[in-house]
Amino acid sequence: MLERLQYVKQRFDEISDLIIQPDVIADQKRYVQLNQEYKALKDLMEKREELINVTGNIAEANEIIADGSDAEMVEMAKMQLDEAKERLPELEEEIKFMLIPKDPEDAKNVMVEIRAGTGGDEASIFAGDLYRMYTKYCESRGWRTSTVDMNEGTSGGFKEVIFEVTGEDVYGTLKFEAGVHRVQRVPQTETQGRVHTSAATVMVLPEAEEFDVQIDMNDVRVDFFCSSGPGGQSVNTTKSAVRLTHIPTGLVAQCQDQKSQHKNKDKALEVLRSRLYEQELAKKQEEDATKRSSQVSSGDRSAKIRTYNYAQGRVTDHRIGLDVFDMDGVMNGKIQKFVDELQLVNNMEKLKESEVF
Incomplete structure (x- = not known):
């Protein structure tokens, strides 16, 4: 040794x-x-x-x-x-x-995108619950979060919310949260007490520096529009919100949460850069997956990774078969047990492959 x-x-x-x-x-x-x-x-x-x-x-x-x-x-x-x-x-x-060789991305800050999936209004409410869970968890870690863009649901929660997380080893900690999260509970809108299943998709994108991804602004269409949602007198009167469309890939990023058009454009550019970077990273992860079949791969955004069963007070991570019977705690940000176990399984897999020992 x-x-x-x-x-x-x-x-x-x-x-x-x-x-x-x-x-x-x-x-x-x-x-x-x-x-x-x-x-x-x-x-x-x-x-x-x-x-x-x-x-x-x-x-x-x-x-x-x-x-x-x-x-x-x-x-x-x-x-x-x-x-x-x-x-x-x-x-x-x-x-x-x-x-064990560390993933060079692990130290990066992230953009987290939560989108309501199947389930209508209940899916939007669940997306809001996940947003609260992650922001509470980030707060417990001493990380800073800032909202980049949001599209509120008609009955609460979000159809989509994007937020930035900055701190130490953020991507290495949150990357295994990417995937489909499913909830089983009686919705607030349900009058007959039936349990419904809804879903939300979480994406965790490592924040790309300018030297990671070079964007030719000639390839980007810039649109300005009026902000929506809560705000000051300028909301809906000033075109401060910004939407960027990367023409070669069709990727779109927008921001309306900052106070000025200039700041919104800068933040939207960060999101666009992260999405382009994540696209390249996803290709690499797919190549790596052919070399090894990791249970806890962070690359497949369509995989169902976790179920939140309110009737049984149980949260199940399907990748490692972990059950946690603390629904209130988990939804208030106490997800460290999932983080630790997922990292441990991933490290064990890497250790088996490593030629160091």
Whole structure:
């Protein structure tokens, strides 16, 4: 293990030197990538130091016990040995997972798009519930959310809502939320108490930097229109909302939530860039899927991933067969158990494929 980590240390020392070089700092794309790698390797270097200390403690304790000349020292050495032997396998397991090659997208911020699916008004209400669930979860993680665009449902909730999430390792945490979410409950509009099944689709797009996707504005049609929904006096009188259409792909992005036309255009461009980037990423994920069949693939947006059964108070993740009996907690943002289990299964799959060990 320490031998393997020696190669990692050499890379860490190399990056530590590179990120202070003027030519690297001037190359924004390379500088950002190297800083992300530096941060990941820094955590690994801390574990390496702990591993050196633990293995050193084991060797030292064994020497004292073998010598046996001081009974009190031998007793202390035995306690030290027990503690170190208990910690060693845990530490090695932690390091194994940290050595799994990370997805370079994981550190990115995201655009989350929630769209009501089958189920009419109830689907829109459910899309609103998911929006609240995710914003509460983001708040618990200390991430910042900002609404980009929304189309409200006729009986509450949203036909569609798009929001941006910024923070640490956002895409790596939320990417497995992409897919079809299904709800089974008695709708507010149901008079005979029958359970209905409705659905909403969640898309999680890694936010693309300008150097990730170059957009030729000659390929983009820009339309301005009046904002709708709640707002100030300028709503429906000033054409501040912006819609961008990428002619080569037909992709459309719009924003009407910012206060000025200029800000709406900038935000719509961010969404368009993320959608173009996600399109390329989806191709790559499809290629990767042919190499390995991951249970928790984040690429298939049409897959039914989770069911929220209100009558039974149960939320089921179908990919890993996980049931959580805490409907109120989940809908109030307590989804960390799903996040942890999905990441664990994904890491285990990667570990099996890895040639590191």
